[in-house]
Amino acid sequence: MSNDSTATAAARFTIGQLAKAAGVGVETIRYYQRIGLLAEPAKPPRGYRRYPPAAIAQLRFIRRAQEVGFSLREIGDLMTLNEGNCGAAQAMAEHKNRLIQRRIEDLRAVQRELRSLICACRSTAAEADRCALMNALGRPRQE
Amino acid sequence: MSNDSTATAAARFTIGQLAKAAGVGVETIRYYQRIGLLAEPAKPPRGYRRYPPAAIAQLRFIRRAQEVGFSLREIGDLMTLNEGNCGAAQAMAEHKNRLIQRRIEDLRAVQRELRSLICACRSTAAEADRCALMNALGRPRQE
DNA sequence: CTACTACCTGGAGTTGACTCCAAGTCAAGC
DNA sequence: GCTTGACTTGGAGTCAACTCCAGGTAGTAG
Numbered sequence: 001m002s003n004d005s006t007a008t009a010a011a012r013f014t015i016g017q018l019a020k021a022a023g024v025g026v027e028t029i030r031y032y033q034r035i036g037l038l039a040e041p042a043k044p045p046r047g048y049r050r051y052p053p054a055a056i057a058q059l060r061f062i063r064r065a066q067e068v069g070f071s072l073r074e075i076g077d078l079m080t081l082n083e084g085n086c087g088a089a090q091a092m093a094e095h096k097n098r099l100i101q102r103r104i105e106d107l108r109a110v111q112r113e114l115r116s117l118i119c120a121c122r123s124t125a126a127e128a129d130r131c132a133l134m135n136a137l138g139r140p141r142q143e
Numbered sequence: 144m145s146n147d148s149t150a151t152a153a154a155r156f157t158i159g160q161l162a163k164a165a166g167v168g169v170e171t172i173r174y175y176q177r178i179g180l181l182a183e184p185a186k187p188p189r190g191y192r193r194y195p196p197a198a199i200a201q202l203r204f205i206r207r208a209q210e211v212g213f214s215l216r217e218i219g220d221l222m223t224l225n226e227g228n229c230g231a232a233q234a235m236a237e238h239k240n241r242l243i244q245r246r247i248e249d250l251r252a253v254q255r256e257l258r259s260l261i262c263a264c265r266s267t268a269a270e271a272d273r274c275a276l277m278n279a280l281g282r283p284r285q286e
Numbered sequence: 287c288t289a290c291t292a293c294c295t296g297g298a299g300t301t302g303a304c305t306c307c308a309a310g311t312c313a314a315g316c
Numbered sequence: 317g318c319t320t321g322a323c324t325t326g327g328a329g330t331c332a333a334c335t336c337c338a339g340g341t342a343g344t345a346g
Contacts (some may be wrong), residue, residue: 016292026293027335035333047342048293068253072333090261097257100250107247110211114240159322169323170305178303190312191323215303 012050022059029059037062037076068096069103155193165202172202180205180219211243 019026032038038058041049058079065075078092162169175181181201184192201222208218221235 014293025335028333030294031334043294064253066333067249068257069250093257093261097254097261100254100257104247104250104254106210107212107243107250110207111240111243111247114211114236114243157323168305171303173324174304186324209303 012052013055014048014050018051018055018059022056022063024059024063032059032062032072035072035076037072037079069100070096155195156198157191157193161194161198161202165199165206167202167206175202175205175215178215178219180215180222211239212246213239 013021015026015029019029022029029038033040038055041051043049061079062072062075065078066072070078074092074096156164158169158172162172165172172181176183181198184194186192204222205215205218208221209215213221217235217239
């Protein structure tokens, strides 16, 4: 029901509010700006910089992408790809998806192993030379 | 068919051979020694240090544990636990097992999401404002 | 008007896990 | 016995991702 695009969301945050809203540190935001990951609003002639709500989304995006295993550099790539190059972003996502898949499989393999080792350890602890778990993992014995 | 324990494996490696055998760099081995992760054989009065075959196993252990997500510090803990404290090693293993489980679940969640995003992107790319994938991830739009 | 807090600028420090370098020592081939 | 390549020692450099700090400016509560 509003008239046009000039009537955008009013709330604009200071860096501290932004940090709190996005759940990161002020210093972290500045760091992201320094490395060019995050745009820094121009400093108004008087007063503090103000950040649009979209900045929260950007920060959340960064955090989420980090959790998935993207490095800040890759995230930067993703974000610039966003500006028009959908196909490339897709390709990156698919690539990352495959990496994640592999990582999951690695973790599962390790998990299976850990589990069986834990079992072995439990059942033989008393009589074993030392510890079946460590033995099976490759037994690092200080000579 | 050998007599007793004094007739242990004869092959003892120089650091370079050890590095090659374990698939790590010489500098990495030294680094591990510096931080106390790996025992350094005493320097013989003449000649180079010699490493027992067990050192290969130790290095492999470190690498594997790293892949699972143990930090060098944790690996060090694991290795000292090995010297007698089976229960504690078990506890650590179980703890790590739980962490791995959580990590796997996180990754899977992200993966599901990525996949659906990739689909969305593919199907709507032409008409979408920009890119559904990026939108859904939180759409970091440089304002 | 004065504190007080939050922001700004820039630069330096931190942590983990390496990686490189210089200058010296050693062993083995020719 | 000299050269060459590997080892040794100690320290410095690197990279990612922060984190902290000093010294100054801005906005706000009393």
